[in-house]
Amino acid sequence: MPLSVALRSNLLRFVEDLLAHMTVAEKRGQLQTEELSSFADRPDRVEDTLVEKLRAGRVGTIVGPRSREEARQLQRIAIEQTRIGIPLLFAAPIDEAAWPSPLAMAASWSPEAVEAVARRTAEAASERGLTWLATPPFLLAGAIRGRGYSGESPFLAQSIRDAVVRGLSGRDFGSDLADEGHALALLRTDPPSQSGPRLTSDRPPFATSDLFAGRDFADWHSGTDTNSEKLDDAVRRILLAKAQLGLFRDPYNRLDAAKPAGSETGDAERIVLARKSMVLLRNEGSTLPLPEQAETVLCVDCGDGLADTVSSALGTAGVSARKLSGLALRQDAIDAPTALFAADGMAIGIASDAASRAQTVLVCIGDALCVEGTGLPRLGEAASALLSALVHANSRCVLLAATARPLDPACLPERLAGHLQTWRPTRGFAEALGAIVTGKAAPSGRLPLSLGQADEPHACPFGHGLSYGALRQTDLSLEFGSDRVSVQVKLHNPHSHAVIDIIQLYVRTPGAPARDLRAFQHVEVPAGSILDIRFELGVEELGQADGLAPQRVAAGRHAIFVGRDAINGQRGEIDIPVDLARAMSVPAALRDTPGSGASRSA
Incomplete structure (x- = not known):
């Protein structure tokens, strides 16, 4: 469960006390990583070089431990043979051969399936003693040729990216991950810098926790050579992450040789x-x-x-x-x-x-x-x-x-x-x-980008994807609520078998040049049936971002489009008055009613 206020306060006091007792050299050591792979061809150098650095407190993270036993030996040196005894993080990159590309993940339109694979990956890593996983790049924007390209929709890309971070770090941001069995996540949202650490914002928009899941610790190094406040801030974050992982309480928890190695490979989740x-x-x-x-x-x-x-x-x-x-x-x-x-x-x-x-x-x-x-x-x-x-x-x-x-x-x-x-x-x-x-399962993937020009034969719009049977959509209706807009459509299945689909909702806010994907639902309509589908739209679906300010709903005419892709569907419009726009813009935590949002099922 999420960290309580009292627990977080205790962790912060612990970290501040520890920081006050550290020398500048020890602080800088927390920012340093050593790759075991660089010593793979010279095992003797591990003893002569790495152990020397560990004992001097000049290493905070080990990249690529080859076994739980090796990690335990290195952790023992850090705990028992240094002045303060700060535990190590053990990091490794995810095997790209076994990790779907961001574009393939986005094509699933299923954050739940993505999160399940990431969770299994984290559990397997934990069995190796790892506490920090680095994924391949996951770009929210950029050229389609980019290695981490995830599609045209920021909303879809962020949904998938957040699922990856949740799966790797634990479902609840800020939870005690020692109990969850997961790890810190390093998930880049822009290409790795070619010239050293990058300056980034203090808290990216998707990191809603104090764990800074999804952050690259290398980003925190910039400026620490000449600025003691930046150095303390960078080290404070790393120490807090180690504390939240439970490493100060039990640095050997994941490294116990008596624990049986798990046999669960996550193949079932990967197949899904x-x-x-x-x-x-x-x-x-x-x-x-x-x-x-x-x-x-x-x-x-x-x-x-x-x-x-x-x-x-x-x-x-x-x-x-x-x-x-x-x-x-x-x-x-x-x-x-x-x-x-x-x-x-x-x-x-x-x-x-x-x-x-x-x-x-x-x-x-x-x-x-x-x-x-x-x-x-x-x-x-x-x-x-x-x-x-x-x-x-x-x-x-x-x-x-x-x-x-x-x-x-x-x-x-x-x-x-x-x-x-x-x-x-x-x-x-x-x-x-x-x-x-063979038809044992129906295709449910949808394009996270458009293919070809609209006037070309067999061009495919954003969101396009066929199943074994097509649904007919009718009766689009838009209604006002006290602090949200309700959108409803009917789906007709004329076939003698059930049909699955992904119903997509797009919004063009006042003054926007085009409509954007804001919500979607996975549906399965039984044979010969009619199914009512409802979206509840609040500030997350209808709001407009203004820099770093919270999203606000603009008064005026909003175009709502619901369909099976970005082109084929039904369009409606609704004029949101000023009073309703203000009510919808109030954060959900300050309202008496639950927060708004479109329901989605996988």
């Missing part, structure tokens, strides 16, 4: 997130899911081995599939892997002949066969020739795009029957793909 992230962009003639008695499914590989994963996933799901290489081996094409070679012609011909006799063709294409386009990647020459030939040979051809970013729709054949954006494979990929392709 991978499944929720996959976006069905095109599905002509209901090509997917595959028929229950699918007889001849052909998986065509482009040389990167993805078809092995796909065919294995289908086999696990009970569908027999034949695998075939559609291009010549690329070993001799290291300098131009996307180019079309003479040998590719024969491979494409063989694949096309096999495709003409198959019931359905699944074409697996990854980043290696793509080239950079204007904003979005495009198929390279070889992959484009192969896909065009397969589409010509079989009208039930589905592209499985296992790419870090969605492909430019303009580069795809007009007659392509299906297009599933699966993202780059991570743990859980095969199981998730098998469930969606």
Whole structure:
């Protein structure tokens, strides 16, 4: 549970007393990190160099402990062989191969699924004795080519980012994480500086706790060499974080060798997130899911081995599939892997002949066969020739795009029957793909960005994504409440099976140039049913930010749009009078009624 006022006060007094007894050298030592990996090839240097620094109090964090036992030995030195005995933080970066990209996370539109994966990651790290995890970059804005790009909507990106921090740090910001079993989170929201520490605001907008979850301690170093107040402030924050983690109470809590190492891998949570992230962009003639008695499914590989994963996933799901290489081996094409070679012609011909006799063709294409386009990647020459030939040979051809970013729709054949954006494979990929392709689960991912121009064939608006069945939306209504606006629509399911969807709400506030995503709900409508969906809009949904000031609702006309994406839906307008705008702008904690907000379910 969150820290009580009394407990926080006690921690602050403890930290201030400790700070008063520290020398300048010891304070600077709390800001220093040592990477064990740098000594991996010279184990003797750990004893001669690192231990010497530890005993002198010149290290506050160890990066990359290789085992719980090693971390315990280093912690014992810090506690028992230094003047004050301040415990160490043990840090490590998250394995990017097992961590979905921010764009794939955002495509799930499911903070709950993201938080679950982050929580399992933190628990596994805690079993190694880690107290601080660093994720890959997570950018809230920037070029689409950026490594940490998370989409076009700040609201969606912040929802996903906050879920990551909650999962890594514990559900309640400011909780005693020694009991939660989680760790501090380092989650960058801008690219790492190339020239040393960066100056940042004292408290970022998403850090609602005293734990400073999501902060990079390196940010606090700037100016500490010449400014004693900045030095004390930086060290104070690190000491408080260590206190909140329970390290002063029991520095060996996570490092007890008698504790059994956990066997929970978090695979179930990873499969759920991978499944929720996959976006069905095109599905002509209901090509997917595959028929229950699918007889001849052909998986065509482009040389990167993805078809092995796909065919294995289908086999696990009970569908027999034949695998075939559609291009010549690329070993001799290291300098131009996307180019079309003479040998590719024969491979494409063989694949096309096999495709003409198959019931359905699944074409697996990854980043290696793509080239950079204007904003979005495009198929390279070889992959484009192969896909065009397969589409010509079989009208039930589905592209499985296992790419870090969605492909430019303009580069795809007009007659392509299906297009599933699966993202780059991570743990859980095969199981998730098998469930969606065979219909054991319906696709629920939605684009966190728009693809192509609106007037181009098969361009996709922000929020686009298909499921196995479409709902019809009617009866948009807007009503005033005492301190909020109520929005309601009806969803009709004409199918003989349940249909899932994500209903999205966009708002254009007075004077704003365009509408922005402000809320969304995951829904499942039973077969042949009508479901009423309601959004309750308060200051968080209708407010406008003004620098660092709290959000306020502006009086005037607000355009409300509700639909399955940013273009397809219903639009309404409502004039908010001055008195209601003022009432809605009062912080929820100061009202007699509960705080407003749209309800969301996963």
